Amino acid sequence: MSGILEGKTILVAGVTMDSSIGFATAKVAQEQGATVLISNFGRALGITRRIAKRLPTEPPVLELDVTDADHLAGLADQVREHTDHLDGVVHSIAYGNPETLLGGRFLEGPWEDVAQAVQVSAYSLKSLAMACKPLMGAGGSVVGLTFDATVAWPAYDWMGVAKAGLESTSRYLARDLGPEGIRVNLVSAGPLKTLAAKAIPGFSDLEDLWSSRAPLGWDNTDHVPTAKAVCALLSDLFPATSGEIVHVDGGFHAMGA
Template structure:
């Protein structure tokens, strides 16, 4: 018996290390029957090509910088070298310069803010539009966020960018819904990843998460997030769009 993504073609954009949430989503997607393609760019591309071998099936690795218009314009042809279309896209992309993180909120200059917003929020729209010629009715776009409804220690302008990402997903859901395409986000709890390690002092959140999450929380567990992403990519949520699904042990619902 096949999995819930049997026969589906999924692009996971933004996989670097095997401890990333994007890697977890790609792994679960393959385990559930999908044909998966992954992306990265620049110096990280070679790392991704090595990491790809750790997936159950080694996937094609495409070069894609979501801030590069030429890369976005060439995405369709790059994907079609491997599959004839896409049933789903995962946006696992975020970046902010160091000056935009770590308690420097009041002093961060616009160029660094602009980078954070472009890579971490606007890119969801750019990636979605680049993938549009490949997506059929019923396709699903899923992004990864970190709860932007509150201010977090050290997260600073990345938190602002994630708020933009969450708003962007709602507007995309509005405009792509008539085309039969769903757009949702998964809000993961604090997880030890390469991205999290780049945020000064963010590890304090890992200490308190397990104490306050009613279901408990393991900062090393990425599979729970991968499972939620795959569920949203599947046909099990045909009328769900513009939603944020929390995978955080229930932390977001607790007042204290």
């Protein structure tokens, strides 16, 4: 029986550790029949190359800093060394300086760090989509990862603002890329134990909320449900869905108390 991504080629941008959502997405995508490429940059690139060997099929690892104009301009050529097209792109990228922007530091966060967080976490969705657009001539799917930005959370502070920017960016991209057959959606996951989460002071407070309020329960060590949702949106099963945010949070978002 073939998988839902059989015959598709997917780029998962932002894979570092095997405890990341990006890694889980790459694994599920391969299991569902996709050819996968992954990316990272800088000092983390060596880690990514080692981690890539833990996937069912070792994928090509591309160097991509989404804030570097030269990297973005050269991305299509990098991809073409391995394939002539992309059917889907996963944006698994976010950063906010935990020492200045998170853990109750909202009122003190300096603009320079806020600007970096917004560029890396929100603007880069547009940057990545446009860098990949020449490879998506027949249309395709762009999927990003968010953490519900409709409310203010403990500890999340300026990353919440950056995620709100990401969510708005995805809607405008859906508007402008839709005529070319490119769908743009986000998956809003509950709190998961990742390298990024460990850097957020007080993140455990969010995890405690989920344990008591998510009607389906919530396992913060299980990245597979989130990865499956991403892969479903990459597939042909949602041909008329764009500008959407799919919650994978055990139902937490729908509860009032």
